[in-house]
Amino acid sequence: MDPERLAAAITPRTRAVIxxxxxGLACRMDAILELAERHSLAVIEDAAHALPATFQGRLVGALDSRATVFSFYATKTLATGEGGMVVTHDAALAQRCRVMRLHGISRDVFDRYTSRALAWYYEVVAPGFKYNLPDIAAAISIHQLKKVRAMQQKREAMARRYNEAFAGLPLKLPPGPPPGEVHAWHLYVIRLADDAPVGRDEFIQRMADLGIGCSVHFIPLHLHPYWRDTYGLKADDFPQALEAYRRAVSLPLYTRMTEADQERVIAAVRQLLAG
Structure with a gap:
């Protein structure tokens, strides 16, 4: 998120910044937080890619935002298979999350089974959801958390190897972190240059022909039928997102990837782009 463009986008109807x-690369949170405070806006960080990224030496999730949301899906640095976590400094918001995560019930489920006073009684105080992280997934996450630094360091080493191997090719490398900061390297996204010998879609198909799966992160929301049709959006309404999407390719990057795996990817990319 570009703080200057954010400033221009704020209107009297704006209530929050996300x-x-x-x-896995942290946004410029100092400028975003300052701008949000000036306009009395809540800041909710989407940190699904960002554990254990840092900004100005502080972990994402420990900054001064109203809340930060993490994902523990199978592809993330810390993975439980599914689920996630909300962290906040706001005690009232934390309590609201606890209520809303499990059907709007007023009492925590463990409290209902361990309390000696009316253990069976509870009240539904809000129209809640079923958003609780399953106990087994939570148990897995505790042990995954012990490994998160080592897993991030391996991803960082693989990203560095890619950067070195792709230097001079007709593509744009993903931005790295500022000096002293931590990039989670959840994704490794290249953007093909205008003079690349193949277009994005052909590149992905030919990589698949070579036995290497790639992806695109992400198809912009305004191109999807619901958002496009509901709000009458056109493809060029969001030119930055559209331009990034048309060139973006996510290459394989995962903690259990071996050097041999990565060398296969590097060789295939060079075969298609080196000319």
Whole structure:
């Protein structure tokens, strides 16, 4: 998120700012938080990609935002298979999350089974959801958390190897972190240059022909039928997102990837782009 463009987008109807730490690189949170405070806006960080990224030496999730949301899906640095976590400094918001995560019930489920006073009684105080992280997934996450630094360091080493191997090719490398900061490297996203010998879609197909799966992160929301049709959006309404999407390719990057796996990817990319 570009803080200057954010400033221009704020209107009297704006209530919150949701910066996305895309691919594991933290946004410029100092400028975003300052701007939000000036306009009395809540900041909710989308940190699905960002554990254990840092900004100005502080972990994402420990900044001064109203809340930060993490994802523990199978592809993330810390993975439980599914689920996620909300962290906040706001005690009232934390309590609201606890109520809303499990059907709007007023008492925590463990309290209902361990309390000696009317253990069976509870009240539904809000129209809640079924958003609780399953106990087994939570148990897995505790042990995954012990490994998160080592897993991030391996991803960082693989990203560095890619950067070195792709230097000079007709593509744009993903931005790295500022000096001293931590990039989670959830994704490794290249953007093909205008003079690349193949277009994005052909590149992905030919990589698949070579036995290597790639993806695109992400198809912009305004191109999807619901958002496009509901709000009458056109493809060029969001030119930055559209331009990034048309060139973006996510290459394989995962903690159990071996050097041999990565060398296969590097060789295939060079075969298609080196000319």
């Amino acid at each position: 910066p996305v730490h895309f691919a």
